Amino acid sequence: MLSQKIEKTLKIELKAFKSCLKKVVASSNGISPLTEHFTDFQGKHLRPILTLLAAKAVAPGKPLNANHFNLAVVVELIHNAALVHDDVLDEAKLRRNVQTYNQRWGNEMAVIFGDYLFARLFSHISTVPSAKLLEVISVTSNRVCLGEMKHLMKRFNPHGLSEKEYLEIIDSKTASLFTLATYLGASVSTKDSKTINALKSYGKNFGMAYQIMDDYKDIAESDQTSGKSTGNDLFKGKITLPIIRTARNSPEDICNRMKDILTSVNNNGNDLSAHKEQLHKLLKANGSLDYTYQQARRYTNSAIKNLKALKNSTYKDILASLAESIIN
DSSP states (O other): OOHHHHHHHHHHHHHHHHHHHHHHOOSSSSSSHHHHHHTTEEEEHHHHHHHHHHHHHHTTTTTHHHHHHHHHHHHHHHHHHHHHHHHHHOOOOETEEEEEEHHOOOOOHHHHHHHHHHHHHHGGGOOSHHHHHHHHHHHHHHHHHHHHHHHHHHOOTTTOOOHHHHHHHIIIIHHHHHHHHHHHHHHHHOHHHHHHHHHHHHHHHHHHHHHHHHHHHHHHHHHHHSSSSSSSSHTTTOHHHHHHHHHHHHHHHHHHHHHHHHHHHHHHHHGGGHHHHHHHHHHHTHHHHHHHHHHHHHHHHHHHHGGGOOOOOHHHHHHHHHHHHHOO
């Protein structure tokens, strides 16, 4: 399995990263149940893994150092702090097959813990080795927040967002952090701009495919298969690619049916499972789900092509396999 190959290939690097992350998040101020939940139920560490893989892929024979691990921690903290807040906004109950912070401790505690992770990020950011990297991290954090806000402003309005605008939003709220992850790893390991730009492009295309497939799965999969609460986009009225595709490329009767479902969710969100099933059938029948999958496939292919700039190595192969795993 790919996850086992990653664990074996990056065994030393992942151990160092996890140790660094645990030290940064740990607290002796009476909140150990929350920090232990954070360290015990971490996910795949996908973004920091991309940081470590990018660093190794551009210099396969060069060992990583504290700068790499600190930057990987920065990326993970940005992601997790935003994730805790997202779960509150989405009223999500599951994340990585375990209860979310808001489900276990309530919204107030979850929001404050998300703030705590941001505070730990600010404390740890002093380890960033250059002003240029610090600026890129700051700009990316800003883009993530702005992307989320722009998306929320278009809720429950399928005609209020074009496909171009949607792609710009997911580039900001999701792909920018993947771009940051691969850029940081590469830039600390090489000064070659062609290689750095290739990995930046890989990160962006990876992130675009990742978010498009996440939007696809929110409609097409169940909580059990995805490992997290699904249907949240529908429940919160977030307009994603399958909705946009239907609104802009379907007959009026199909558009009206979809609008009725969204309106019903807005008025009576408690009956989410029935609404999700109706929407799934509609979007599958008119080809919008298949179109969404194919767009994710296109970005995945682009990410893999970006890796042609790198020399052959196990790390390059894993980056290609990770991209492919998004759509499989």
